Amino acid sequence: MSLLALSDVAASYGASQALFGVSLEVAEGEVVALMGRNGMGKSTTVKAICRMLPASGALRFDGQDLTRLPSHRAARLGIGLVPEGRRCFGDLTVAENLLAASRAGEWDMDRVCGLFPRLGERRGQRAASLSGGEQQMLAIGRALMTNPRLLILDEATEGLAPIIRQEIWAAIAALKAKTGMAILVIDKTLAEQRQVCDRAVILERGRDVWSGDMTALDAEVTARFVGV
Amino acid sequence: MRREAALNAAILVALIAVPAWAHLSDEPFTITLATRAVILALAAVGLNIALGIGGMVSFGHAVYFGIGGYAMGILASHAQSYTPMELFGLSIEGTKSMLVIWLVAVVLSALAALVIGLLSLRTSGVYFIMITLAFGQMFFFFSISWAAYGGEDGLSIYVRNGFPGLNTLVPIQYFGLCLAILLVVLWFNARLARSPFGLALNAARQSPARAETVGLNPMRLRLVAFVISGAITGLAGALFADLNRFVSPTMFSWQLSGEITVLIIIGGVGRLMGPVAGAVVFVALEHLLGGLTEFWHIYLGAALLLVVLFARGGLVGLIAGRPGGGGGGHG
Numbered sequence: 001m002s003l004l005a006l007s008d009v010a011a012s013y014g015a016s017q018a019l020f021g022v023s024l025e026v027a028e029g030e031v032v033a034l035m036g037r038n039g040m041g042k043s044t045t046v047k048a049i050c051r052m053l054p055a056s057g058a059l060r061f062d063g064q065d066l067t068r069l070p071s072h073r074a075a076r077l078g079i080g081l082v083p084e085g086r087r088c089f090g091d092l093t094v095a096e097n098l099l100a101a102s103r104a105g106e107w108d109m110d111r112v113c114g115l116f117p118r119l120g121e122r123r124g125q126r127a128a129s130l131s132g133g134e135q136q137m138l139a140i141g142r143a144l145m146t147n148p149r150l151l152i153l154d155e156a157t158e159g160l161a162p163i164i165r166q167e168i169w170a171a172i173a174a175l176k177a178k179t180g181m182a183i184l185v186i187d188k189t190l191a192e193q194r195q196v197c198d199r200a201v202i203l204e205r206g207r208d209v210w211s212g213d214m215t216a217l218d219a220e221v222t223a224r225f226v227g228v
Numbered sequence: 229m230r231r232e233a234a235l236n237a238a239i240l241v242a243l244i245a246v247p248a249w250a251h252l253s254d255e256p257f258t259i260t261l262a263t264r265a266v267i268l269a270l271a272a273v274g275l276n277i278a279l280g281i282g283g284m285v286s287f288g289h290a291v292y293f294g295i296g297g298y299a300m301g302i303l304a305s306h307a308q309s310y311t312p313m314e315l316f317g318l319s320i321e322g323t324k325s326m327l328v329i330w331l332v333a334v335v336l337s338a339l340a341a342l343v344i345g346l347l348s349l350r351t352s353g354v355y356f357i358m359i360t361l362a363f364g365q366m367f368f369f370f371s372i373s374w375a376a377y378g379g380e381d382g383l384s385i386y387v388r389n390g391f392p393g394l395n396t397l398v399p400i401q402y403f404g405l406c407l408a409i410l411l412v413v414l415w416f417n418a419r420l421a422r423s424p425f426g427l428a429l430n431a432a433r434q435s436p437a438r439a440e441t442v443g444l445n446p447m448r449l450r451l452v453a454f455v456i457s458g459a460i461t462g463l464a465g466a467l468f469a470d471l472n473r474f475v476s477p478t479m480f481s482w483q484l485s486g487e488i489t490v491l492i493i494i495g496g497v498g499r500l501m502g503p504v505a506g507a508v509v510f511v512a513l514e515h516l517l518g519g520l521t522e523f524w525h526i527y528l529g530a531a532l533l534l535v536v537l538f539a540r541g542g543l544v545g546l547i548a549g550r551p552g553g554g555g556g557g558h559g
Binding site: 050052070071072075076080081083087089090091092096097099100101102103142143145146 | 422424427428430431434435437438439440441442443444445446
């Protein structure tokens with residue numbers, strides 16, 4: 001059984017409909033890339049999964065219906081979100097950001113700082129004063145502190161220096177290799193996604209139009225739907 | 229942080245040294261002023277949990293101050309008249325024990341904060357301010373019309389209530405008692421701000437939507453903080469009533485809610501010792517300027533304007549700079 005299963009999900013921003021029927025599945029331990037051009041509904045799909053946006057259709061996580069849950073209950077079921085634009089709690093220090101999100105489980109501050117040593121060096125520093133890359137690491141660390149079963153990374157490497165992007169991708173690869181965590185990735189860098197992700201789902205105008213193994217994602221498909 | 233710690237220590241030393249000097253110099257009025265500052269600081273520390281950490285701009289915290297005050301007034305008035313109060317068919321004796329009065333004040337204030345919080349925390353921004361203000365006015369007008377307990381004239385208590393081992397009528401002893409409570413609450417506040425609960429509340433203040441994505445329930449966090457805040461302010465109300473040996477509807481007034489808020493803004497929103505610094509400055513201005521002109525509030529207003537315009541972190545922020553960690557605030 002899939003850990004996350006979306007079937008024919010529709011969602012709107014007021015009168016403006018953004019999703020017209022998205023179906024996708026993520027199994028335990030699987031890393032899935034959610035792809036598509038800008039404005040095709042990737043982040044809206046994430047918002048629907050995390051219950052930040054009302055949605056219709058079937059949304060199930062570990063067999064439980066998500067559609068009636070508030071956002072914090074969905075998170076407590078085990079959905080960890082790294083939101084687009086980092087969005088740390090700027091007035092809190094690195095350690096306080098991590099503690100605020102902490103829930104019992106194998107991920108604690110030491111383990112997060114082991115994954116991102118830069119965070120360990122800056123435990124007492126206010127999040128607002130961190131570099132963009134460090135804030136991104138903190139956003140990932142904060143999501144890990146909730147001990148999620150599914151980690152959703154929404155544009156986690158956007159706008160970062162190449163060396164920082166490498167660090168983030170290395171961390172994602174390490175999460176895949178060393179934990180059984182399922183990961184849903186939204187990113188614009190195809191090469192890195194090919195290396196880390198098992199499968200891809202492509203959205204086009206609010207609908208899923210292609211899904212399959214990463215190895216089956218050929219140049220024709222990416223040129224047609226992803227624009228690369 | 230070092231500067232803030234030094235400033236905090238200096239404020240505490242001054243708070244102990246001035247009444248100690250007044251006691252040695254036989255200046256009981258100065259001790260009473262210091263006690264007033266300590267009690268107002270306690271009320272403001274309570275509000276600062278809701279306002280500073282939780283970002284809830286409550287304009288009705290006088291409700292809890294008044295409930296604490298009336299808890300003292302009603303219990304003590306029944307004790308001094310040797311008549312039990314009749315409540316829901318029960319006959320309840322009054323008491324002159326501060327410990328019992330504090331317990332009643334804290335429980336009733338917490339219950340009121342729970343009910344008011346459940347209704348008002350569904351709103352935010354100006355609507356939250358208006359709802360809390362409306363609750364304040366509701367209690368204010370109720371107390372005016374409550375003839376059994378003095379109505380508009382209030383209630384006088386002839387002898388200050390008792391605390392085991394102390395003569396609370398001796399100014400320095402009552403001051404010491406109030407200061408001890410303030411120190412305990414400040415310690416609790418410091419622990420709370422850095423606890424996972426306090427950090428989560430702080431996170432929910434910065435972004436409720438983001439906090440929800442990490443599994444935090446902003447409504448529940450705010451409600452708990454609001455109840456704690458109300459309970460502390462209620463305790464301050466009981467102490468204030470005992471200081472004056474008098475309670476009246478002004479303890480429920482919106483002006484008092486405003487004054488508690490002003491203390492925090494002057495001292496530093498979200499800063500541990502901000503309410504204490506604000507209360508000391510407020511009482512000092514009230515005494516010094518109040519002796520010169522009855523329009524002393526104009527000068528207080530000017531001081532408030534200067535702080536808001538040029539010292540957004542209040543006096544503590546002005547002297548100590550921005551806080552090192554998020555822990556307690558957003559100054």
